[in-house]
Amino acid sequence: MLSTVSTTPAAVTPASETVQRLFSAAAEAFAAKGFHATTTRDIASRAGLSPAGVYVHFASKEDLLFHLSRDGHEEALALVTEAVAGADSPAEALAATMSRFSAWHAENYAIARVVQHEFPHLSDAHRAEVLALRKRIDQAVRDVLAAGKQSGDFLLDDIPDTALALLSIIVDVARWYTPALHRTSAQIGATNAALGLRLVGYRGGQISQSGTRAIH
Numbered sequence: 001m002l003s004t005v006s007t008t009p010a011a012v013t014p015a016s017e018t019v020q021r022l023f024s025a026a027a028e029a030f031a032a033k034g035f036h037a038t039t040t041r042d043i044a045s046r047a048g049l050s051p052a053g054v055y056v057h058f059a060s061k062e063d064l065l066f067h068l069s070r071d072g073h074e075e076a077l078a079l080v081t082e083a084v085a086g087a088d089s090p091a092e093a094l095a096a097t098m099s100r101f102s103a104w105h106a107e108n109y110a111i112a113r114v115v116q117h118e119f120p121h122l123s124d125a126h127r128a129e130v131l132a133l134r135k136r137i138d139q140a141v142r143d144v145l146a147a148g149k150q151s152g153d154f155l156l157d158d159i160p161d162t163a164l165a166l167l168s169i170i171v172d173v174a175r176w177y178t179p180a181l182h183r184t185s186a187q188i189g190a191t192n193a194a195l196g197l198r199l200v201g202y203r204g205g206q207i208s209q210s211g212t213r214a215i216h
Contacts, residue, residue: 019057021047023071023111026064031113035065035121065118066126072108072115073133079104080140090148091197095207097141098170098196099189105173106185112174138163148200155201166196 025046029038040061044051058064083100087093105112119130141163148154156162169192177188197207 016057018047018049018053022049022054022057022064023068026068027111027114030065030068030118031110035061035118062121062123062126065114066122066130068111069115069119069122069126069130070133072111073130073137076101076104076115077133077137077140080137084140084144090144090151090153091202091204091207093144094141094148094154094166094196094200094202095193097144098166099193101170102173102192103185103189105170106177106188109174109177112171116171116174138167141166145200148202153202153204155203162200165199169195 022043026038026043029042029046033042038061040054041051043061043064044054047053054061054064058067079100080097083096084093087096119127122130142159145154145156145159145162149156149159173188173192193207
């Protein structure tokens with residue numbers, strides 16, 4: 001049984017090159033094989049380490065998944081928060097969020113698959129911490145929708161369901177995206193930004209993929 005106590009080894013720092021290699025290796029392995037089918041030996045081999053090397057930095061495979069998931073969700077939350085803060089209207093905020101968050105899922109598709117789909121395998125305490133971050137991302141989108149509804153820019157009835165639909169469009173990018181596709185992350189972001197604005201019934205001026213109103 002996995003411990004519910006969060007173990008954060010002192011060696012786990014953003015500046016640690018070895019930890020970053022383990023993150024990349026774990027993301028690739030978890031995305032390709034799933035959490036349960038992946039062994040610490042798989043991860044260590046991809047990172048160019050011995051199996052024991054994983055335990056120098058992480059208490060367990062689950063602990064590694066936790067740090068990878070937490071860091072991914074924190075990065076996603078910062079991205080969404082920045083997109084909203086830099087917009088001048090709800091429509092611009094929604095377009096920027098859809099565009100940048102979708103592009104992030106394409107550019108980081110292996111990590112995104114793990115972040116979005118493997119967190120249920122975390123211990124109770126670790127899962128609760130990650131879910132709290134997910135709720136903050138969801139709330140940020142809900143706040144944009146509420147602002148758009150209040151201003152009259154958006155025509156929608158159910159804010160929670162609409163937020164779920166919008167985030168589902170974004171998250172699904174990690175499922176189907178591969179580098180072999182002849183679509184750039186910017187193109188995917190622009191498409192999803194336009195889809196998001198249509199979904200909320202926006203009828204204003206054209207919004208660019210960056211979330212700013214287009215100049216004609």
